[in-house]
Amino acid sequence: MRVAINLLTDDPANPSGAHWFWTRMIPEMASMLSEGEELRLLVSRRSKVMHQGYPPGVRFITFPWSNERRNLRTLSEQVYAPVRLPLAGIDVFSTLIAPLVRPAPSVVAHFKTMHAFTTPDALSGATRLYRTIGYPHTAAAADAIIINSESLRSEVLKFLDVDPAKLRLIPEAVDHDVFRPGDPQEAARRLHDRYGVNGRFVLFVSSLWPYKNCDGLIRAFAAARRDLDGRGLVVVGPGRDTAYAARLRSLAESLGVADRITWVGGVPLEGTVDFYRAADVFVYPSHNETFGLPILEAMACGCPVVTSDCSAMPETAGGAAVLADPRDPDSIASAILGAVEEGEALRERGLQRAGEFTWRHTAKRTLEVYREVHANRRGQQ
Known part of the structure; x- marks a missing residue:
């Protein structure tokens, strides 16, 4: 199983919470990979330096742009991903918004907010429009959708026409090596x-x-x-x-x-x-x-x-x-x-x-979702 994780939505000059999330998740998932499993990270030349020192089993697929060039990044996701990912033999594509043309046999969406619907003023007009179009398409195209709370589940079901069986609740976590008591x-x-x-x-x-x-x-x-x-x-x-x-x-x-x-x-x-x-x-x-x-x-x-x-x-x-x-x-x-x-x-x-929230637990459950959708797709062939 070869999983591609879309990291292009981060701006190298202004790392977001998503960057923190994935830099904690990727090493944990890599440590749990079985024989024949790989992670491929979608990065730009500028953002690649933000993702170094990962364990074996993690490699890169380089795209021209990440979020420092938002419009070009979006275009490359939509046009280049459906061509590049099949060439890399990707089985599962993990992303926020799925391209219109399916880029891999299985797609897993990570929905972290419904801000385009709940707090639209927090987004630029272009971003809001892209998400209000992209989220419904992604909900239909994805084999599974990872959410982080019951509250988000209710919002997804309220604003999107989605099969509830696709939703997988996996809470986020705390890096206890960083966030711990001190003097x-x-x-x-x-x-x-x-x-x-x-x-x-x-x-x-x-x-x-x-x-x-x-x-x-x-x-x-x-x-x-x-x-x-x-x-x-x-x-x-x-x-x-x-x-x-x-x-x-x-x-x-x-x-x-x-x-x-x-x-x-x-x-x-x-x-x-x-x-x-x-x-x-x-x-x-x-x-x-x-x-x-x-x-x-x-x-x-x-x-x-x-x-x-x-x-x-x-x-x-x-x-x-x-x-x-x-x-x-x-x-x-x-x-x-x-x-x-x-x-x-x-x-x-x-x-x-x-203490109930650890990145290892979150990574384990996420990897299980990737394995699940891959096994289901292979069973349909």
Whole structure:
């Protein structure tokens, strides 16, 4: 069995969460390959350097472009993949959106969000259009569709005409070698030296898109500040929606809390560890998530968590976080104060919950799906 994994949707200059996902998954799957099984990674010349040092059984298929040239990358997926993959003897193609012409005997789709339908404003017009066209086609063409939560299952079934039997629920995971407890004081010293973060604080980590609801958190922080014993708010994440990021700063000024907020900007994913270790509470008040991996990353570092009571977040938190209504700043404020009060109990529950999610387990189940669709296809021949 030869599996091709589409990694072209990542931009080498701005690695996404998908890059983190696959750089953890590929080594784990490679270590479990049986005789006669191979992984072939679809990369561009620029993105190939991001995928080095993998075990035997992993090779590359080089395409002209990855997501640094989004339109050309899309064109190459649609036109070149159906020609190139058969030449490489690919049995299973793992991708987000399937080409119109089937490029391999079996296709496995990885759906991580339905943002094109649930939060369309978070996507550019071209991306939204491509996904609203591509997702229904992919749902019909795929032999199996991997999803990461029951919440995403309900969204897929709501927005796409898809056979429910195709859906395979495989949760994402935490890299416990990176996200683990550490000395909060040492972490705080590093944050002071690198980012000018001072004192105790409430933490937000996410790209600044409107649906992530940092504005709701700022309103909640303003409402709770008198009871937070001088704690500040630290916002970590790139302002990908620049207009929204500007509105957040204006909101903080209007609420009189601008001097209590530290805007860190984007940091590498592994750089968030010190923030989680040093924070008193991590708040993730998003309106819509299909998994919410930062919830588990914070828990794995021993940080108490507040998150939303909707979408996939209660499912991911598994009873180890304080839940709040993301539409109600007073609810978020109350949850933050509650998390501060029961911090130690939340830390213990969070560590236990995060420990249930490992990349090895996720990789094993994903490889089983590839084997399943390959065996089914061979049985039909």
